[in-house]
Structure formats: structure tokens, C-alpha cells
Amino acid sequence: MAADFIGWFADIGLAQRAEVGGKGGSLGELERAGIAVPPGFVVKTAAFEQFVAALERSETLRARVATLAADDLAAIESVSAGLRARLRAAPLPQEIRAALADAYCSLGARAGDAVAVRSSATTEDASDASFAGLQDTYLWVTTEESMLDRVRACWASLYSVESITYRRHRGIDEREVAMAVVVQAMVQARTAGVMFTRSPTTGDRSVITIEGAWGLGSSVVGGEVTPDRWVVGKITGEISVREISDKQIEHRRAGAGGVEAVNVAPERRGVACLSDPELEQLRQIARQVERHYGCAQDIEWAIDTRGALLLLQSRPETVWSSKESSPAARPAADPLAHVMSIFGGRR
Numbered sequence: 001m002a003a004d005f006i007g008w009f010a011d012i013g014l015a016q017r018a019e020v021g022g023k024g025g026s027l028g029e030l031e032r033a034g035i036a037v038p039p040g041f042v043v044k045t046a047a048f049e050q051f052v053a054a055l056e057r058s059e060t061l062r063a064r065v066a067t068l069a070a071d072d073l074a075a076i077e078s079v080s081a082g083l084r085a086r087l088r089a090a091p092l093p094q095e096i097r098a099a100l101a102d103a104y105c106s107l108g109a110r111a112g113d114a115v116a117v118r119s120s121a122t123t124e125d126a127s128d129a130s131f132a133g134l135q136d137t138y139l140w141v142t143t144e145e146s147m148l149d150r151v152r153a154c155w156a157s158l159y160s161v162e163s164i165t166y167r168r169h170r171g172i173d174e175r176e177v178a179m180a181v182v183v184q185a186m187v188q189a190r191t192a193g194v195m196f197t198r199s200p201t202t203g204d205r206s207v208i209t210i211e212g213a214w215g216l217g218s219s220v221v222g223g224e225v226t227p228d229r230w231v232v233g234k235i236t237g238e239i240s241v242r243e244i245s246d247k248q249i250e251h252r253r254a255g256a257g258g259v260e261a262v263n264v265a266p267e268r269r270g271v272a273c274l275s276d277p278e279l280e281q282l283r284q285i286a287r288q289v290e291r292h293y294g295c296a297q298d299i300e301w302a303i304d305t306r307g308a309l310l311l312l313q314s315r316p317e318t319v320w321s322s323k324e325s326s327p328a329a330r331p332a333a334d335p336l337a338h339v340m341s342i343f344g345g346r347r
Helices: 014-032 045-056 062-066 073-089 094-111 144-157 161-170 276-293 319-325 335-344
Strands: 006-008 040-043 115-121 137-141 179-185 189-196 207-214 228-233 239-243 249-253 259-263 297-304 309-316
Touching (some): 006 094, 014 040, 014 045, 014 115, 014 179, 040 094, 045 073, 045 094, 045 144, 073 144, 094 179, 115 144, 137 144, 189 276, 228 276, 276 297, 276 309
Antiparallel strands (some): 006 040, 115 137, 249 259, 297 309
16 A cells, blocks of 8 residues: 555655654654645655565675674775665565655655655654764655656765765664655745754854755855854844855755755855744754754754745754763762853853
């Protein structure tokens, strides 16, 4: 049945992480919470498991990864290249292909002519481990055949050198790792970026840091442009930092699909990519998302050419959270000095 392989955002959430991965579960969670996201569906891990099982009838995959030493880069590179090539070249089982084609056709009525195909690993975006950035994402995919190929590519990216190395260093059981894939409508982004519901530099919980640039958010996430940056009071809305950068490029749709970097017109390069009312809208959404999840969040967002704000992802903030969960320091020789240091930091 198609439902074994496909989950629409409205029907899934983080409770189904094992079936839809971290990114898929989060997008479903956001939609069910009434927060606007681009429409889409998730290719469930059941499709990945069936696909891999068919390949393993002739040769093992996961067992080969499980035997690798975390520090043996040459062996990891060799196994990675072989496994990725096998997954990319293997045909999809007919029932999976049919389920994906039907879902893609159904999404087309809402999505327009292009989709994003995004990896969603089951171990991705957890509070104690994040695979974010280790697997592949493909933007502006415009045909059914391209979509099917990109789904296989996302599955194959679970066996990238970086992903394998990460898992081997953390001792993650290969039998517990699977890949779902998000397929969702592309956003015609005028402006896009990220925001953090606690300061990424100081850990301050009272502020929201917002970064953005013209065009697609891939330029910001990939570090190809210095984004505009604002620090906004979470409760008050006061803008304490306003840094407008010289944004020389923006990511736009390439003519044949995919994304290309184009030069920003000189008169737009130094113009703020967000207005104050848009910053206020982002602040309110950030607070709503943080309340929903109950912890600090790292959020990807976009504003389309009509001015509509959409969230593309929300994941737990891990940098400061992991520092806070680390073992406490040894007591100071003078306990009063320790107390004063705590209250001194709350001015």
C-alpha cells in the first residue's frame, strides 16, 4: 500500500521519527501546530529498508559499514564510494516507484513545477546527536524522473564519508540507522535565512538571533554570503543589534533546474533584506515554535515573492544545550565568589 511508503505532513510528527526521520517529523509537527510550511510528503524509511533489503540479497551493505574503524579514512572512503554507487544505480522496486510517482503527482497540484528533495535520517536533528548537513539536499527538481533519482541519491548520502565517520566515532548501531526523504514544494524565496531562539554566540535565552540574505537560504546555510543579522529581544521585540552586510550574490533557480549563484544588483547589495514588520513576524513565529517544542530551536525560514513567511525546518539547538548538560565544574575554593559570578552574569 502507498501509505506504507508515503506520509503527508498533516499525518505525521516527531512521534513517527523512526518512520519519517528528524526533518520529516519536524515538518509534520510544524504543520500540525498551525505553522505555515511548504506542502509536501515524506518517503518513509520502509521504502529505504525494502530498497536496501533487495540489494543485500546479493551483497551486504550495513555489515560492511559496521566493521569499519572510525579512524581508518582510506577504508571508509573505499566503502563509501562503492555503496553510494550501488544505491544510485539500483532500480527502484516497482511498488515503491508507483507510490512515489502517485504522491509526486498529487503534490504537483499544490506545489507548482518544482520540488525540493531533502534527506531525513532517523538520527537527524535529535537533541543528543545531529546529522544536520551530513546528507544531501536537492533544490528545484522539476521532473518525476529527476525526483526519483534524487530520492536514491538521498538514500545513498547516508553512506557518505562524513556520515559514516560520524556514526563510527559515536558508536551508532548501523541497524538503527535509516533514511527517509522529504519531497516538498519549492519556495520562490525573495529572502531566506536562519534564526536561533537563543544566542548562538553567548547562549542568551532572552534574545532571538535572525540572519538572512536575498534569494534562497542555501547561500546562508552554505556560508557563501555574509548575511544581514539582527538580535531581537524575545519578549520585548527590541532590536539591539542591526548589522546589514554587503550581499554580493544570491541563490536563484537555474534555467535547467537546480540552483545557481547570481550577482545581486549594486543598489540592493547593502539594503536590509528584512523590514522591521517582517522581523516582528519572525520573532512571534520563533516564540511559537519554541513554546511548541519546549526547548531552544534552530529554524530555517523563507519569505516568498508574495511576502508569505514559511518555515523550512526547526531542530533543537545543540551547542549551548550540550554545554549545559556537560559535567559541572569543580566547586570554587570560595563559594561566595561562585555565587557572585552567577548573579554578576545576570545584570
